[in-house]
Amino acid sequence: MSRNDDTRNDVSESDESRVNEKRERPGIASDPRGYWGALTGAERGVAAFVVGLLAVLLWGLISGGLGPTYFMYLVGLVGMYILLSFGLNVQWGYTGLINFSVAAFFGLGAYGTALLTADSSPLTGGMDPIFGFFPVPIVGIVVGLVLAAVLAVIIGIPTLRLRADYLAIASLGLAEVVRLVMLNQREWTNGSAGLRGIPAFFDGWPVLGTLPQAMPGLRFQELEIGLPGLWTTRILGFTIGESFWQQTMNVLLVAVFVAGTYLLLRRVHQSPWGRVLRTIRSDEDLAEALGKDTYSLKMQSFVLGSVIMALAGVFYAHLNLYVSPGDLNPINTFYVWIAVILGGSGSNRGAMFGGFVIIAIQEGTRFIGGALPDTLPIDLPGFLAVVDSTYTTIVDNFASTRLLAVGIIIILVMRYRPEGVLPPQRELIWPSAARTADVSGGVVTGSQVDDSPGPDDEPTRAHAGVNDTVHDADDAANDAVTDANATHDDAESTESSTSAETTESSTSAETTESSTSAETTDDVTSGGDDDE
Amino acid sequence: MSETTQRLRDGPNLEKDDVVLEVDTLRKTFGGLVATDDASFQVERGTITGLIGPNGAGKSTLFNLITGFYEEDSGHVSVNGVDVTDAEPHEVAEQGLIRTFQTPRKLEGMTVREAMLVGAQDQIGESFVSLFTRPDEVTEQERTTLEDAHRILADFEIEHLAAQSATDLSGGQMKLVELARAMLAEPEILLLDEPVAGVNPTLANKLRDQIARLNEQGVTFCIIEHDMDFIMNLADPIIVLDQGSVLVEGTPDAVRNDDRVIDAYLGGPGE
Numbered sequence: 001m002s003r004n005d006d007t008r009n010d011v012s013e014s015d016e017s018r019v020n021e022k023r024e025r026p027g028i029a030s031d032p033r034g035y036w037g038a039l040t041g042a043e044r045g046v047a048a049f050v051v052g053l054l055a056v057l058l059w060g061l062i063s064g065g066l067g068p069t070y071f072m073y074l075v076g077l078v079g080m081y082i083l084l085s086f087g088l089n090v091q092w093g094y095t096g097l098i099n100f101s102v103a104a105f106f107g108l109g110a111y112g113t114a115l116l117t118a119d120s121s122p123l124t125g126g127m128d129p130i131f132g133f134f135p136v137p138i139v140g141i142v143v144g145l146v147l148a149a150v151l152a153v154i155i156g157i158p159t160l161r162l163r164a165d166y167l168a169i170a171s172l173g174l175a176e177v178v179r180l181v182m183l184n185q186r187e188w189t190n191g192s193a194g195l196r197g198i199p200a201f202f203d204g205w206p207v208l209g210t211l212p213q214a215m216p217g218l219r220f221q222e223l224e225i226g227l228p229g230l231w232t233t234r235i236l237g238f239t240i241g242e243s244f245w246q247q248t249m250n251v252l253l254v255a256v257f258v259a260g261t262y263l264l265l266r267r268v269h270q271s272p273w274g275r276v277l278r279t280i281r282s283d284e285d286l287a288e289a290l291g292k293d294t295y296s297l298k299m300q301s302f303v304l305g306s307v308i309m310a311l312a313g314v315f316y317a318h319l320n321l322y323v324s325p326g327d328l329n330p331i332n333t334f335y336v337w338i339a340v341i342l343g344g345s346g347s348n349r350g351a352m353f354g355g356f357v358i359i360a361i362q363e364g365t366r367f368i369g370g371a372l373p374d375t376l377p378i379d380l381p382g383f384l385a386v387v388d389s390t391y392t393t394i395v396d397n398f399a400s401t402r403l404l405a406v407g408i409i410i411i412l413v414m415r416y417r418p419e420g421v422l423p424p425q426r427e428l429i430w431p432s433a434a435r436t437a438d439v440s441g442g443v444v445t446g447s448q449v450d451d452s453p454g455p456d457d458e459p460t461r462a463h464a465g466v467n468d469t470v471h472d473a474d475d476a477a478n479d480a481v482t483d484a485n486a487t488h489d490d491a492e493s494t495e496s497s498t499s500a501e502t503t504e505s506s507t508s509a510e511t512t513e514s515s516t517s518a519e520t521t522d523d524v525t526s527g528g529d530d531d532e
Numbered sequence: 533m534s535e536t537t538q539r540l541r542d543g544p545n546l547e548k549d550d551v552v553l554e555v556d557t558l559r560k561t562f563g564g565l566v567a568t569d570d571a572s573f574q575v576e577r578g579t580i581t582g583l584i585g586p587n588g589a590g591k592s593t594l595f596n597l598i599t600g601f602y603e604e605d606s607g608h609v610s611v612n613g614v615d616v617t618d619a620e621p622h623e624v625a626e627q628g629l630i631r632t633f634q635t636p637r638k639l640e641g642m643t644v645r646e647a648m649l650v651g652a653q654d655q656i657g658e659s660f661v662s663l664f665t666r667p668d669e670v671t672e673q674e675r676t677t678l679e680d681a682h683r684i685l686a687d688f689e690i691e692h693l694a695a696q697s698a699t700d701l702s703g704g705q706m707k708l709v710e711l712a713r714a715m716l717a718e719p720e721i722l723l724l725d726e727p728v729a730g731v732n733p734t735l736a737n738k739l740r741d742q743i744a745r746l747n748e749q750g751v752t753f754c755i756i757e758h759d760m761d762f763i764m765n766l767a768d769p770i771i772v773l774d775q776g777s778v779l780v781e782g783t784p785d786a787v788r789n790d791d792r793v794i795d796a797y798l799g800g801p802g803e
Contacts, residue, residue, distance in 0.1 A: 267664075271657045271670065272649070272652075272674065273657060273660055273663060275642075275646060275650060276650065278641065282638065282639045282640045283637040285601065285621075285633070285637070286637040286639070286650075287622075288600075288621035288625070289599065289622075289625060289630065289632075290622075290625060290713070291622045292622055292658070293620075294622070304660075346641065423641075427643050427646060427695070429645070429646065429649070429674070430657065430670060430671060430674040433672075433674035433675040433678055436671075436675055437675045437679050438679055439694075
């Protein structure tokens with residue numbers, strides 16, 4: 001900092017203006033309008049989409065079109081797709097590994113736990129708590145994940161030494177091999193009959209196992225609302241019972257899985273480990289030339305992603321309570337690919353959004369088809385009968401349009417936004433190091449992109465919000481301000497509920513007392529997550 | 533330079549004192565084409581050794597063989613006395629031999645600063661497990677690396693690029709960043725593959741100054757270059773490759789005036 005001492009007086013003015021220009025990220029609670037204004041166009045679109053979808057679902061729930069139990073089941077499926085997208089994001093988004101056997105790893109997780117716990121399992125024939133009290137699904141998780149990890153290593157050994165394309169081809173074959181094994185090894189897997197009688201995840205646990213039965217059943221009285229004489233509709237009129245609570249437990253379970261995975265991935269994504277993976281994705285030769293063991297790192301990434309996919313499979317088995325070889329169909333792999341591509345490769349938030357959209361398409365097509373009238377509401381003249389019959393055909397088979405919807409989405413994304421809806425926008429540097437590093441300009445890891453990449457913009461990445469041209473003039477006070485903003489951003493943008501510690505210590509160590517802008521630091525009382 | 537390199541030699545000078553990189557009768561064929569024909573040479577510590585030769589002389593092949601990107605048919609390579617003949621590229625790099633590429637490699641989605649950090653060697657944080665078992669050490673090392681990266685960028689007078697997208701740079705800036713990143717690896721010897729190809733003269737001069745500065749600080753260089761002005765003003769000794777093996781080695785002046793070298797470049801009568 002000493003080299004800046006003589007320049008401080010000259011630059012304090014420009015500092016102030018820079019502080020004013022700096023785009024801070026206000027809290028959503030304290031300043032909702034400001035929070036909205038600080039979002040990028042894409043983030044607004046996503047937020048609007050999510051809010052809109054929630055409104056539709058809420059209406060479905062209230063109007064009785066969507067049973068509450070089924071609603072919770074769908075939320076569980078969303079969580080499952082988010083996990084699958086996370087897994088593929090580690091492989092493809094981080095490292096650039098093309099894995100077409102998502103369904104295989106998913107299936108291994110599902111079958112791993114199902115074979116251990118299902119009543120109809122040819123291997124164990126139902127679950128008995130191990131040692132009389134240890135819940136079997138816990139073992140199921142371990143078995144499912146270990147199976148996936150072992151298979152990932154086996155397929156990785158020959159293919160990861162080669163270029164990415166070979167893994168793609170091998171994984172295409174692998175997915176079919178695994179599916180056909182599940183289908184044909186009847187003495188192990190029951191073949192096409194699948195495995196029935198899988199217990200819910202918490203069955204047999206102390207307290208949690210009997211919680212759904214213990215929860216009260218609720219009856220919502222049917223009501224008639226509307227404008228008298230004009231329009232009325234009946235709402236509510238459903239019962240919440242044991243099965244609803246059961247699904248609620250499942251949703252809580254998958255929420256824990258998703259949150260845990262997300263925190264883990266966020267940490268490793270920002271780490272030197274994640275940085276090398278991103279280097280491999282861009283240029284494997286360069287990573288090698290810089291002394292990185294790319295084979296080992298690709299293997300780690302491949303196994304990690306596969307294990308996350310298997311976790312999704314384990315959850316699915318205990319959600320659906322039935323697994324069959326049909327769950328391993330290649331279409332499931334491609335749904336996950338679409339989720340990742342749509343959300344933005346390499347972006348964990350994007351993967352979440354993608355998982356959400358996939359369920360919206362899968363289930364939305366089903367409900368829209370049911371909601372449309374069976375025949376055209378207007379009478380057409382005879383010569384337009386073909387229109388009438390086409391309409392009927394489409395409505396009758398509306399669920400099939402989901403593939404069409406998926407295709408259109410992919411084309412639109414590729415054409416207008418190849419980087420995905422929510423591409424990673426922040427500089428990914430180990431946060432606690434970035435915050436404390438003594439470098440000119442500071443490192444603003446959490447900062448919003450200066451020029452928000454709208455649909456038409458180049459996908460430029462974070463300009464750290466620091467004036468690029470007068471780098472030498474940046475003094476300690478400026479460091480502190482950008483640092484403080486960084487931590488502020490961190491805390492808000494990730495909406496993490498982890499410990500909000502005061503980062504005064506780190507920033508003020510570099511802060512020189514007298515400067516005007518240094519006071520800004522004091523305003524920021526809540527800092528980010530020190531080690532997440 | 534030592535007395536032995538003053539004059540021009542037929543073939544390589546293999547009697548250098550403090551050898552960092554030793555290439556011994558390296559041979560590589562692609563089908564019927566002999567790309568590297570029992571090439572041998574040595575790079576002495578503290579020098580800038582130029583590697584020139586007409587197109588197809590096998591310069592880039594030689595680099596790829598040395599750095600482990602190609603498998604040699606026969607011969608040996610050693611760095612600091614450690615045999616790296618059959619080593620993987622990253623193992624060669626771990627011995628302190630860092631290379632750059634002819635066309636600068638872009639790191640999509642990274643800032644210059646992030647792209648710089650990849651160069652650092654022996655990072656605790658590159659082990660998945662350590663991220664969770666030793667987070668404090670990772671933080672400590674990462675902070676040091678980050679500060680080093682900024683210091684090196686400042687030395688190269690491009691610190692203002694630190695937060696810019698690594699793909700938004702000009703070709704010349706990319707070469708500077710590449711060189712700066714290589715320095716973060718604290719190499720024993722740097723192999724540069726055509727550092728000024730496609731770089732405008734101003735930036736080329738800047739690159740030359742930087743290479744000379746780093747050399748004064750003790751970094752050894754081995755440079756392939758087609759730009760004769762650039763390499764003759766920078767390197768000593770110069771090794772001339774022709775048809776896969778070392779033709780002559782000597783001072784820039786001696787090489788420049790040698791008939792065999794001129795023949796090799798212009799396509800002489802042959803033997």
